Structures are given as C-alpha cells and as structure tokens.
Amino acid sequence: MNADDRWLVNGAPLAAISPGDRGLAYGDGLFETMAWRDGALRFAERHLQRLARGCRRLGLPLPAAELLLGEAASLAGQHGCGTLKLILSRGPGRRGYAPAGAAQPTRAMAFYPGRPAAPAPALRLGLCRTPASINPVLAGLKTLNRLDNVLAAAEIGDRGLDEGIMCTPDGMVVGATAANVFAFREGVLLTPELSRAGIAGTMRGLVLDCAAALGISCRETRISTEELLQMDELFLTNALTGLRRVASLEGHLPPDGELTCRVAQALRERGVAEADPC
C-alpha cells in the first residue's frame, strides 16, 4: 500500500480492519472501483446501481448514496482527478460460513490521486489459461471473490502482455482480466452474456447504451475463443480507462475499425475523455 493512499473505514480515517472480517475470511462482500473526474464521481449512478444489485443478492444492507458520495468527496479533497475504491463486506462475524450474527458491515474507501497512466494506443492481448469461475448466482456482480482474475492477471504479467481474455472452462469468452470485451462482426456489436461468469462493468453498460443511441445493433451472446479470433473489430472497456482498441490477440490482428471509433466518439461525448481517440 502506498503511503499516500487514504482509507476511511466506516467513516473514520483508519489503516486497519479486523482479521475476523468476513471480507477477508470468505470474500464475503463487494467492491467498486470508480473514476473521480473534475471533482465528481463519474457515473456514480451506474456504480451505485450495481452495488445495490450485489447487496440484494448477498443480503447486505446498502449504504445510503449520500453517505458514500460524502465520504468520496472528503477523501478526494482538492484532487480533481483520481480513483476511488469502495469495499463493502459483511463485517466481523463468528467463525463459520453462515452469515447470521455478523455484527456490522465494513465500509472501506480509499482514494488514489492522479489520472491512471495513459493506456497504450492499442493493446496486445493473450488468451489466459486460468478460466473464469462459473457461478450463476454471483455472475455479473463485482464480489470480493476474484482469485480467477488475480491468477489470470499474473499470467499476463509473466508474458509481458497488456491484457488477457478469460474464458469459462468450456471455452466461452467472459471478458478480460480487468475489462469487458466487445467485438464487431458484420456491423453488429457483440459482447459476452454474463449469466454464468464475469462482471457487468459500468462502462460496458454505457457502451451498450451509446451503441443503441447510435442505431448500432447490439447482442449479449455466447462467443467462443475461435469466434473471437475471427471478429472484424475488438475493444475493451473499463470504468477507469474507458475504451481501448485491441492491437493483437495471440498474434491475430483485427483490422482497426471505423465502428469502434464511432463508439469511442460517443463515449467521449458522454464524458469519458479516456476513450481511445481514433
């Protein structure tokens, strides 16, 4: 942890949580990673909606939006730009999986000042050997159970690539280790459906909205790795880095695409300055 990270734990400036916290014990909780831009939480509503969905699914009380936004502002202070991370766990509890009797949820928020490093103009991708975990009850949520992403990210680091595509054990594309994946095929925008695995990113939602507004037809569908290698255009999305084009995927080179540029342009008009300029 960097010395300049600032954490609030349940509203108090603290650098510690209980080792008995169920977030540590079982990954029993959720998180959000959010862009702080021009002194405000970008797309706060989309993040809060996903958090609310997760809280309903896990049976966690949802913190009030005003509370979260107030803490974010107090952490960000005078910084115009940075990254906010929110962890919401079930809090300290008795030993054992059953969540009954957990005392009080833990709300931990940190601010990382500054703009993320400018992404490469286009990313070199590999296919990860580590599969994405399948669980229809957890799919789409940003839970604290992310060991699959961790091991996949380690592979990508070892190979010196920029990002990696994760698939289900039966070879269906889920996303990248820290991004959602989109593809164009014959003018139609495709992205993996997330009923079994993966995280429904806030930028993914915005891209689907933008594409619909542009009159581009969209489909959330099953995409095999073989199909992904055949797409006309490929791009990744992430709440912090916006939209990034794909330069190569295991050596295959998707032609740089006009349709991706239209989506990037629409994102920039919605306030995503990082959307890769074409």
Place this chain on the structure above:
Amino acid sequence: MNADDRWLVNGAPLAAISPGDRGLAYGDGLFETMAWRDGALRFAERHLQRLARGCRRLGLPLPAAELLLGEAASLAGQHGCGTLKLILSRGPGRRGYAPAGAAQPTRAMAFYPGRPAAPAPALRLGLCRTPASINPVLAGLKTLNRLDNVLAAAEIGDRGLDEGIMCTPDGMVVGATAANVFAFREGVLLTPELSRAGIAGTMRGLVLDCAAALGISCRETRISTEELLQMDELFLTNALTGLRRVASLEGHLPPDGELTCRVAQALRERGVAEADPC
C-alpha cells in the same frame, strides 16, 4: 468477533490488518481450520500439505511448518482443546488484480478455545439452490473465495436445517457447505471427485485412507443429486466434527448403515474422538 478470540498477525498479537490487504480485496489467499486436541494440532501434516498445494497454485511463499506450529502452540497456551484458524493472504499490494509487487504475505492465526458443540446424532440435510463455483484451477483448494459456501449456508440457516448439499450448476454433487460428503452404494464408498469445484478436506483424505485400510473399495466420482438420494448410506466429514451420519436429505431417509459405523470406528482409532458413535 468474540472478545476472547486471540489473533496473531505475522507473529504479533494484533487485532488489525491493512484495508489494502489483497486477502480482503480479492480473496487472494488460503485458509485452514484445524482441531487443537490434547495440546497438539491434529493431523497437522494433512493441513500443511493442503496449504503447500494451495501456495504452489497461487504462487505464495509457504511459511515454515515450525513457525506455524509454534504460533499455534503460543495461541493455544494451556487450552487442551480448541479450534485454530489460519489465514494466509498475499498481503498488502497495489490496486489492481496483478499480484506483482505485493509486499509481504499476511499470516493471521486465531484460536477459539473449547470443543465445538456436540453435533446432532444425525443431521437433517437439504439441497442448496446456491451452486458451488466451478473453476478447475482453484478446485480442491481452501481459498478465501468462499461466497458460494456463505450463500448456501445462509439458505440452510433460513430453513432451520443442519447442513446442505451443494452442487455444480449442472447438478453434480460437490459437498456440503462446510463438509465433504460420502455415500455407500452396494458396499462401495463414493465421494464426489473435486476436479472442477469443492474443497479436498483433510478428514476426507483420512476417510479414504481408513476405508482403503479396511478393504472397503472407494471411488472419487461424479454423483448427481438424483443418485445421492438413492444411496444406501450417507455421511459428512469435517476436520473439526469428524464424521456425522445423515438422518435425512430433503425428507428422504437413508437407512442407518453398518459400513458408516465401521468407518467411524476406524476414525476414532486414528484419534478422531468426535466421529459419530454408532
């Protein structure tokens, strides 16, 4: 957390870990829950072997056995009987999934004095709706990614049952929420194979060893829920509570079995006093 829990964090008596710990952020780590009996860690070798397998898989340095056993003894103190919980995470790290650059692993150990409450003479089980997460790379390990077990345990609590059977999304039995499951069919001992999901329990390993020593033929295999309901005998195993017979599974009543009693007797002879007496 109970006031009488005692934690050591990296060897120091502490009640706090960093909110930037990757164990909290991503469940990036492992745990073991171990029985302290008669002033010693029961089946320490089996627990350390599983921990070593997990460390290799996650790329974590394995703490020295002497260190762990020494900390266990110092926590247990004069208590003859209790439960030790060890959490081993990748420790505080930078934001982002990639584990590179994580500073120092976090080793947190707690002792809960006393013998676990005597289990019911036989357990009332249900089938959980929450599926077990599928990931062949993580299967068998006791990782900190346990949200599936948490949600399944919540179901069982809501229904007032003793335990619950978890299955893969395609209906294959994985185990109970906090136990492995065994069945006898026509004299053969069956237990779910764990190549896709589940935890390879230390007591599960001991049962397989005992059964082999008794000349009982054993198979680790795929078992559907329909098949499980047709078995001649059913029992659950867990490091703390030994072996427990199953009284009912969704109303179905497996006949109380002679073979289960032979296994329980063998476990008692190996030092598992809790193995359900027949």
